Amino acid sequence: xxxxxxxxxxxxxxxxxxxxxxxxxxxxxxxxxxxxxxxxxxxxxxxxxxxxxxxxxxxxxxxxxxxxxxxxxxxxxxxxxxxxxxxxxxxxxxxxxxxxxxxxxxxxxxxxxxxxxxxxxxxxxxxxxxxxxxxxxxxxxxxxxxxxxxxx
Numbered sequence: 521x522x523x524x525x526x527x528x529x530x531x532x533x534x535x536x537x538x539x540x541x542x543x544x545x546x547x548x549x550x551x552x553x554x555x556x557x558x559x560x561x562x563x564x565x566x567x568x569x570x571x572x573x574x575x576x577x578x579x580x581x582x583x584x585x586x587x588x589x590x591x592x593x594x595x596x597x598x599x600x601x602x603x604x605x606x607x608x609x610x611x612x613x614x615x616x617x618x619x620x621x622x623x624x625x626x627x628x629x630x631x632x633x634x635x636x637x638x639x640x641x642x643x644x645x646x647x648x649x650x651x652x653x654x655x656x657x658x659x660x661x662x663x664x665x666x667x668x669x670x671x672x
Contacts (some may be wrong), residue, residue, distance in 0.1 A: 527555040527567075528666070539597045546666045548594045562601035569600065572636050573607045577668035579632065580640075586615025589648070592665035593641065593658065606637040610664060612648045620647070621658055 524533050526542040527549035533542065541548055549570055552563060577590045593608035594600055606625065623639045641658075643651065650656035651664070660666075 523552075525551045527563075531580070534584055536558070540663045541594055541663050546592075546664070548592070548597055548600055548665055550597065557638070562622065563600075565601050565603050568599075569607055569636055572634055572669055576607060576634055577609060578609065578671055580609070581670045584611070584613065586613045587670075588612050588645065590668045592668065593639070593662045594665040595661045595663075599643060603636070606639045607634075608639045608662065609641070610648075610651075610658075611640060611642045612645055613642050614645060616642050617643055617646055618644050621656060623659065 524538050525531060526533060526545060526547055528547035529542060529545040530551070531542060531544050533550075537543060538550065547564055550563060550656055563656075573592055580590065589612040591610040593610050595605065595615075599605055608623075621641055621643070623641050625642065626638045628635050628637055643656075647656055651658060
């Protein structure tokens with residue numbers, strides 16, 4: 521296997537860490553040190569999705585009152601590299617009602633620059649605390665990834 525680094529913090533990853541969020545920064549973006557055709561293609565998809573996720577988070581911060589934090593939700597790296605796999609966001613909103621982990625599915629919105637389907641999970645700050653404490657479960661294989669901060 522070619523050496524793989526986290527594309528965000530450049531940490532060298534072990535083979536066991538490649539399919540999970542980076543242990544330092546939580547990113548699923550990868551940089552393959554010896555490029556082959558398949559990994560280059562998968563890397564391009566992940567980078568495209570990352571940019572789209574940041575744009576989607578930016579739009580949600582602009583229109584959703586009460587949003588305090590947004591995180592990527594990540595599955596295994598090979599799943600996330602699939603173009604059909606939705607962008608998954610966990611949104612912490614002070615103005616929402618507690619309803620548990622309820623993934624809401626949306627199609628792509630090319631007119632807004634979002635070329636991928638998406639899944640939004642909106643939770644209260646207390647529900648987020650329970651997710652972090654592993655008391656409230658995310659769907660199988662989903663893990664909290666990098667935070668997408670509000671633009672200054």
